[in-house]
Amino acid sequence: MPNESTQARVERVLFSEETIRARVAEIVREIEASLDDGDLVIVALLKGSVVFLSDLIRGFERQVAFDFVGVSSYGDGTEPGPELTLTKELSIDIAGRDVLLVDDILDTGRTMHRVIGYLRSFGPASLRVCVLLDKRARRQAPIEPDYRGFEIGDEFVVGYGMDFADRYRNLPFIGVLAPVQDAL
Ligand code: PRP
Numbered sequence: 001m002p003n004e005s006t007q008a009r010v011e012r013v014l015f016s017e018e019t020i021r022a023r024v025a026e027i028v029r030e031i032e033a034s035l036d037d038g039d040l041v042i043v044a045l046l047k048g049s050v051v052f053l054s055d056l057i058r059g060f061e062r063q064v065a066f067d068f069v070g071v072s073s074y075g076d077g078t079e080p081g082p083e084l085t086l087t088k089e090l091s092i093d094i095a096g097r098d099v100l101l102v103d104d105i106l107d108t109g110r111t112m113h114r115v116i117g118y119l120r121s122f123g124p125a126s127l128r129v130c131v132l133l134d135k136r137a138r139r140q141a142p143i144e145p146d147y148r149g150f151e152i153g154d155e156f157v158v159g160y161g162m163d164f165a166d167r168y169r170n171l172p173f174i175g176v177l178a179p180v181q182d183a184l
Contacts, residue, residue, distance in 0.1 A: 010168070010175035014157060015150060017172045020132075021055070023149045027130065028059035030147055031100065035062075041097045042066040043119060045111065046088060048104035051161035051169070052132045056102065067092035069118070071111050090122065099124040104161050105133040106148075109141035116143070133157065133174070 015023075039062060044053040046068050057064050070088030099119060106112055112129065119127055132149040158164050159171030168177070 009178050010158065010171070011178045013173050013175050014152065014155075015160075015174040020149075020160060020174065024052070024055045024132075025059055027147050027149055028056060031128075031130065032060065032062070034146075035098065037062070038098065039063040039065065040100055041092060041094050041124075042100045042102055043090065043092075043094070044068050044102040045104075045115060046070040047169070048161045048163065049102050049132075052104050053102055056130075065092060069115055071115060086118070090119070093122075094119065095123045096125050098126045099128070101127060101129045103129075103131050105135065105157070106131040106143060106145055107135045107138050109139045109143035112143045113141035132160070 040060070042053065042057065042064055044050065044066060047070075053066065057066060067090055068088055069086070069090055071086060101112070101115065101119060103112060106129075112131075116127065116129070128146040129143065130147040131145045134145060134148040134151045135154060136151055137154055156164065156177045157174050158168035158177050159174045161169050162174070163169045164177055168175075
């Protein structure tokens with residue numbers, strides 16, 4: 001469990017552990033219902049998606065393979081930098097396979113837009129997008145997720161894999177970060 005001093009820097013809980021668990025189970029059902037039978041390859045973006053991914057994959061009854069692509073756009077700040085950096089390449093063969101691209105949060109959409117282009121170059125049979133959180137109001141790139149957990153406003157959220165300066169990822173809930181001067 002996170003200690004008290006970690007929790008004290010989160011202003012409020014946006015989604016509790018129970019709320020997230022229930023919604024993740026619903027997302028799995030939505031995905032299962034909309035896919036043909038067969039295997040599925042999940043490609044998740046490092047690092048924020050790992051907690052969501054681990055809960056998501058355990059809900060599937062079909063065979064699910066997964067891999068990671070490493071992309072970093074925020075560094076240690078709260079605003080995206082101009083450049084996206086690929087820090088880990090795809091290492092699984094997705095040619096001719098059904099691919100589900102998974103991420104924790106869709107914000108401007110610039111990361112996802114670029115990763116979709118990258119994945120399409122490997123020739124998947126299909127490519128769908130699943131995000132836990134959708135900050136729709138901030139969208140700059142033309143990305144509409146096929147599956148989304150929750151739509152949220154323009155707030156900086158942490159927990160359940162999401163960080164500020166690589167902290168808070170281990171919180172089991174999703175919370176809104178207190179003002180930056182109090183958060184470190
Ligand atoms: C976050 C998040 C998404 C991306 C979304 O990653 O996990 O991948 O930003 O932003 P966008 O829609 O504006 O492009 P981050 O760069 O913080 O890396 P991390 O997952 O390692 O925390």
